[in-house]
Amino acid sequence: xxxxxxxxxxxxxxxxxxxxxxxxxxxxxxxxxxxxxxxxxxxxxxxxxxxxxxxxxxxxxxxxxxxxxxxxxxxxxxxxxxxxxxxxxxxxxxxxxxxxxxxxxxxxxxxxxxxxxxxxxxxxxxxxxxxxxxxxxxxxxxxxxxxxxxxxxxxxxxxxxxxxxxxxxxxxxxxxxxxxxxxxxxxxxxxxxxxxxxxxxxxxxxxxxxxxxxxxxxxxxxxxxxxxxxxxxxxxxxxxxxxxxxxxxxxxxxxxxxxxxxxxxxxxxxxxxxxxxxxxxxxxxxxxxxxxxxxxxxxxxxxxxxxxxxxxxxxxxxxxxxxxxxxxxxxxxxxxxxxxxxxxxxxxxxxxxxxxxxxxx
Amino acid sequence: xxxxxxxxxxxxxxxxxxxxxxxxxxxxxxxxxxxxxxxxxxxxxxxxxxxxxxxxxxxxxxxxxxxxxxxxxxxxxxxxxxxxxxxxxxxxxxxxxxxxxxxxxxxxxxxxxxxxxxxxxxxxxxxxxxxxxxxxxxxxxxxxxxxxxxxxxxxxxxxxxxxxxxxxxxxxxxxxxxxxxxxxxxxxxxxxxxxxxxxxxxxxxxxxxxxxxxxxxxxxxxxxxxx
Numbered sequence: 001x002x003x004x005x006x007x008x009x010x011x012x013x014x015x016x017x018x019x020x021x022x023x024x025x026x027x028x029x030x031x032x033x034x035x036x037x038x039x040x041x042x043x044x045x046x047x048x049x050x051x052x053x054x055x056x057x058x059x060x061x062x063x064x065x066x067x068x069x070x071x072x073x074x075x076x077x078x079x080x081x082x083x084x085x086x087x088x089x090x091x092x093x094x095x096x097x098x099x100x101x102x103x104x105x106x107x108x109x110x111x112x113x114x115x116x117x118x119x120x121x122x123x124x125x126x127x128x129x130x131x132x133x134x135x136x137x138x139x140x141x142x143x144x145x146x147x148x149x150x151x152x153x154x155x156x157x158x159x160x161x162x163x164x165x166x167x168x169x170x171x172x173x174x175x176x177x178x179x180x181x182x183x184x185x186x187x188x189x190x191x192x193x194x195x196x197x198x199x200x201x202x203x204x205x206x207x208x209x210x211x212x213x214x215x216x217x218x219x220x221x222x223x224x225x226x227x228x229x230x231x232x233x234x235x236x237x238x239x240x241x242x243x244x245x246x247x248x249x250x251x252x253x254x255x256x257x258x259x260x261x262x263x264x265x266x267x268x269x270x271x272x273x274x275x276x277x278x279x280x281x282x283x284x285x286x287x288x289x290x291x292x293x294x295x296x297x298x299x300x301x302x303x304x305x306x307x308x309x310x311x312x313x314x315x316x317x318x319x320x321x322x323x324x325x326x327x328x329x330x331x332x333x334x335x336x337x338x339x340x341x342x343x344x345x346x347x348x349x350x351x352x353x354x355x356x357x358x359x360x361x
Numbered sequence: 362x363x364x365x366x367x368x369x370x371x372x373x374x375x376x377x378x379x380x381x382x383x384x385x386x387x388x389x390x391x392x393x394x395x396x397x398x399x400x401x402x403x404x405x406x407x408x409x410x411x412x413x414x415x416x417x418x419x420x421x422x423x424x425x426x427x428x429x430x431x432x433x434x435x436x437x438x439x440x441x442x443x444x445x446x447x448x449x450x451x452x453x454x455x456x457x458x459x460x461x462x463x464x465x466x467x468x469x470x471x472x473x474x475x476x477x478x479x480x481x482x483x484x485x486x487x488x489x490x491x492x493x494x495x496x497x498x499x500x501x502x503x504x505x506x507x508x509x510x511x512x513x514x515x516x517x518x519x520x521x522x523x524x525x526x527x528x529x530x531x532x533x534x535x536x537x538x539x540x541x542x543x544x545x546x547x548x549x550x551x552x553x554x555x556x557x558x559x560x561x562x563x564x565x566x567x568x569x570x571x572x573x574x575x576x577x578x579x580x581x582x583x584x585x586x587x588x
Contacts (some may be wrong), residue, residue: 050485072488073497079489085482089504098500099490149489 003027003059005152005184009046011039011053011208017193018042018208020278025154026059028200029178029185031216033192034228040188040210044154047186049075057151066134076107078145078183082138082157092140093125097149109149110181118180119173135166139173146177153177159194171197192233196277196355204228221324223316225307234316235279236325237355242270251297257322262297263352280316282329283349287337289346298326298349304334304339319347370537371545372564378453378541379521382460386468386517387510389461394472401480413470415463423463424530431455431531451533456541459531460521467516475509476502508583515576517568 004024011018018039024030030041037194045051049064049072056063063070078099086095096112116122119139124132132140138158144151155174155234159167175198178185187198195202195216202219204211212219219225221236238261240254245265254274261276268274289299300321308316315334319325325347329337339345397409415423431438431449437458438448449455479502485498503510525543532539534548543562549558 048489050488072485073491073493077489079486081482081486085486087483087486087501087505089501098487098492102491102496141494 005056005058005186007043007054007056008049009043009054009056010151011042011051017229018046020205020208020210022203022210022213024186024201024203024213026184027182029174029187029198030201030203031191031195031204031260032186032188032205033195034205034211035190037207038205040190040205041156041303042208043078043205044156044186044188047152048072048077059273066195073102073207076149076151078150078153080141080145080149080153080155080162084134084141085140086132086137086144087128090129091125092121092127092129092132094319095129095140096121096125096144096147099144102146103148107149109168110146112147113144115146118176124151133166135161135169137233138162138166138170142170142173142177146183149206150183153183155185155187156242157189157191158187160189160191164299169196174198176236192234196233196237217323221326225317226308226311226316229247230314233277233279234283234326236323238323238325239278239279240274241267241273242266242274244270256300259300259321261349261352263299263354266354274279277353277355278325279351279353280326280328281327283319284348284350285317285327285329285333285337285339286346286348294348295343296348296350298352300347300349302342302345302347304343304345306341307334307339319345368536368545371540371542372561374453374537374540375522375542378456378460379518381457381469382464382521383514383517385457385461386464387514390465390468390472390513390517393446393465394469394476395474397469398476413466416466420463420524420526421530424459424527427455427459427462427527427531431458436475450531451535453532453538456528456532456539459527463524463527464517464520467520468513471509471512472506475506479505508580511576511579511583515572519572522565522569534585 001353005022005024005026007020007022009018009020016039020043030042042051046053047056049070052069053174055065062068063075087098090098095108096115098109100308102114116125121139121143124136129137140141142158159170162170171194174185174187177183189195199216201214202216203213204219204225205206206228212222214238217239220229226234238256240261242257243255243260245252247265250265251262252264252268254261254263254276263276266274271330302319302321302325304317305320306318308318310331313330313332314328317327317329317330317334317339319327327347393408393412397405423497428450429435433439433442434446435448435533442448449458483501483505484494484497487501488494523543525547528539528541528544534540534544542565546558546561549555549561
């Protein structure tokens with residue numbers, strides 16, 4: 001049974017207000033994305049109970065409404081902040097156990113040994129906080145939050161202060177937590193590369209309001225959201241499965257909804273998932289397959305779903321390839337192809353970027 | 362130099378007075394400083410000014426009002442007299458009361474700036490980890506405020522030790538009850554016993570110096586916690 005997190009918040013500050021009404025799956029990673037000042041952190045503070053406002057329920061349990069308000073320290077939440085906020089007067093071990101000791105024995109599901117193993121903290125336990133690197137601090141902060149056995153993990157730009165190298169160190173841990181410990185995560189960020197690597201459900205906030213919410217494939221390829229997502233990322237996010245490695249040509253073949261895509265050889269076992277990002281500018285359209293040979297390896301059979309507004313000389317076309325796919329073509333091409341919704345069309349994909357790895361997305 | 366003629370009573374009394382005052386000030390100063398940092402009340406500015414008043418008022422002014430307040434007809438001294446048979450003026454308890462007021466800013470202000478520097482986030486973080494407000498204060502804020510508390514204690518202690526005007530007004534000069542070291546020095550000078558005055562003054566000087574050296578060296582060793 002799918003469980004939900006419902007949140008209705010209204011917060012008014014001079015010069016800023018948050019007005020949201022959300023229903024999110026209480027599982028997987030939900031990324032709240034938006035520019036600074038869009039209310040991401042305030043939303044998180046409301047969920048944590050640090051701001052008194054509105055209504056919230058998770059998996060059928062009401063945490064706040066007009067009569068009930070469960071205070072922060074009684075909520076089954078874990079919080080991880082951008083600036084780890086570890087207690088400098090305590091060593092790593094005491095920091096990890098701070099929340100654990102304050103969690104009722106019958107609520108404790110996660111224990112020190114397990115968290116230390118998952119987050120690879122063995123060597124850090126007896127260190128003082130000042131001797132940790134930025135990445136280590138965030139891992140300890142994550143562990144400390146998890147040791148309260150939370151029902152919901154709230155992360156406020158936990159990687160923003162880290163360099164690219166450290167980020168790639170931590171992201172697999174966050175994935176692992178979600179998978180192995182099945183704790184739903186609400187993850188606030190303004191970094192698109194973090195979004196692509198982590199997200200299952202995406203919430204886009206702008207000026208305190210929810211612009212869109214939904215599975216990442218749909219939100220990303222929504223032609224109305226080009227502004228919110230930004231030109232450089234506009235495109236499709238596709239989840240594929242590794243079919244086969246072709247070492248002779250250095251290619252990995254992927255299955256995507258029954259169709260096939262080829263990417264440079266990946267170090268992932270057959271049958272495992274790989275998320276790819278296809279920029280809308282890297283997709284061109286043709287009504288027929290070319291009669292001769294083509295150098296383009298990746299051609300998907302799709303249907304035209306929606307034609308967006310023209311921006312200068314170009315226009316976005318939303319395609320249905322089993323999952324949404326986005327193509328940016330010229331207005332001239334649009335008129336040449338005479339595209340109509342429902343029409344079958346071939347999408348020629350010139351470049352595919354792998355999301356899971358360290359490439360800058 | 363005749364050490365035997367030296368009366369240790371005033372020294373002992375001064376130390377007692379300063380210790381008791383500091384203890385009371387820590388108990389009062391902590392919530393006051395915390396409130397000043399975290400309140401959004403409009404009263405804040407007023408309370409802050411009241412706390413700082415002893416810094417700018419001549420001790421005689423403060424002493425004068427305290428004398429009236431603690432006396433047999435004062436609104437504190439009166440009820441106390443009705444209850445115990447004697448007013449608070451010219452007693453050790455009265456001195457403690459006066460010193461507490463007089464040294465209040467010296468304890469509140471260092472604590473206030475410490476709490477201010479620590480900010481709200483450690484409390485919120487502790488709360489997110491399941492700690493109640495009291496628990497969070499004792500397990501996180503207090504240890505992070507060690508430097509501030511040390512400074513507050515030393516300033517409060519040293520300032521109480523050295524007070525003169527207020528003590529003279531409120532406590533007078535009763536041996537064993539209100540005759541503290543600063544008054545004893547004044548007395549000795551009055552009767553031209555410069556040797557005794559010297560010993561006491563130099564003692565106080567050395568004591569104050571040593572205590573400050575100690576504080577600064579401890580402060581240097583205590584880790585600075587910048588959040």
